[in-house]
Amino acid sequence: MKNIKRIASQTVICIPTYNEVNNIEPLVLKILNTYKEISILVIDDSSTDGTVETAKKLQDKFERVFLLSRGKKEGLGVAYKAGFKFALENNFNYIIQMDGDFSHNPVYIKNLLSELETSDMVIGSRFVKSGSIGNRNYKRNLLSSFSNIYSQFILRTSIKDLTGGFNAISSDSLRLIDFETIVSRGFMFQIELKYRCFLKALKISEIPIVFEKRRSGHSKMNRQIIAEAFILVLKLKKDPILKFKI
Numbered sequence: 611m612k613n614i615k616r617i618a619s620q621t622v623i624c625i626p627t628y629n630e631v632n633n634i635e636p637l638v639l640k641i642l643n644t645y646k647e648i649s650i651l652v653i654d655d656s657s658t659d660g661t662v663e664t665a666k667k668l669q670d671k672f673e674r675v676f677l678l679s680r681g682k683k684e685g686l687g688v689a690y691k692a693g694f695k696f697a698l699e700n701n702f703n704y705i706i707q708m709d710g711d712f713s714h715n716p717v718y719i720k721n722l723l724s725e726l727e728t729s730d731m732v733i734g735s736r737f738v739k740s741g742s743i744g745n746r747n748y749k750r751n752l753l754s755s756f757s758n759i760y761s762q763f764i765l766r767t768s769i770k771d772l773t774g775g776f777n778a779i780s781s782d783s784l785r786l787i788d789f790e791t792i793v794s795r796g797f798m799f800q801i802e803l804k805y806r807c808f809l810k811a812l813k814i815s816e817i818p819i820v821f822e823k824r825r826s827g828h829s830k831m832n833r834q835i836i837a838e839a840f841i842l843v844l845k846l847k848k849d850p851i852l853k854f855k856i
Contacts, residue, residue, distance in 0.1 A: 617704055621706060622649040623707075626693065638652070642674060648719070656680060705784065707777045709775050721817050728815075733777050733817070764843050779807070
């Protein structure tokens with residue numbers, strides 16, 4: 611059995627950002643102060659509000675903070691693939707995905723790492739027992755629930771939180787699913803990533819989390835992204851490797 615402290619020392623948290631200047635510093639400091647071994651990678655897609663400058667100052671101050679500043683905004687999936695590539699190139703064995711707006715509470719990181727002792731991928735799930743969606747807009751809550759039920763039904767998978775973005779995965783698993791060939795760019799990336807793990811029969815666990823309201827700023831979700839994801843789920847079922855262009 612792996613040692614949790616050793617796992618933590620080999621873990622990097624990938625946090626994609628776009629205009630999160632009010633959230634990124636308190637979030638990074640909270641993680642650093644709570645978890646003494648974990649590293650953090652901020653992946654910024656050309657924020658215009660000072661996020662990248664704030665992240666640069668954090669990188670200069672703390673040796674466990676890294677910054678990947680990208681030239682243009684290309685979507686969540688592209689940012690995560692860049693982050694995963696960085697993690698593997700720098701010999702991190704475990705990767706955590708996490709939003710940069712405090713909707714994912716850092717308190718759950720220890721539970722993700724603990725479960726990762728015996729799993730290939732761990733999902734911070736809103737839809738297992740004791741998991742929930744916190745104080746958010748009723749329509750958004752309903753949409754999140756429906757999109758997961760829809761995706762679960764179409765893809766015939768037992769994964770309950772396919773769309774959630776608070777996940778932990780091993781580097782070996784990322785290599786096995788050939789993550790660099792994932793083509794989904796936005797919201798759909800989380801579904802495609804998990805579905806590939808499911809198809810490879812990796813051991814996937816879900817632990818309960820409360821998904822909280824963002825502290826500051828605005829959600830990047832919009833109707834176009836959601837509509838696109840509903841269509842792409844059907845295409846993903848037909849072609850699991852998504853050879854088509856998005």
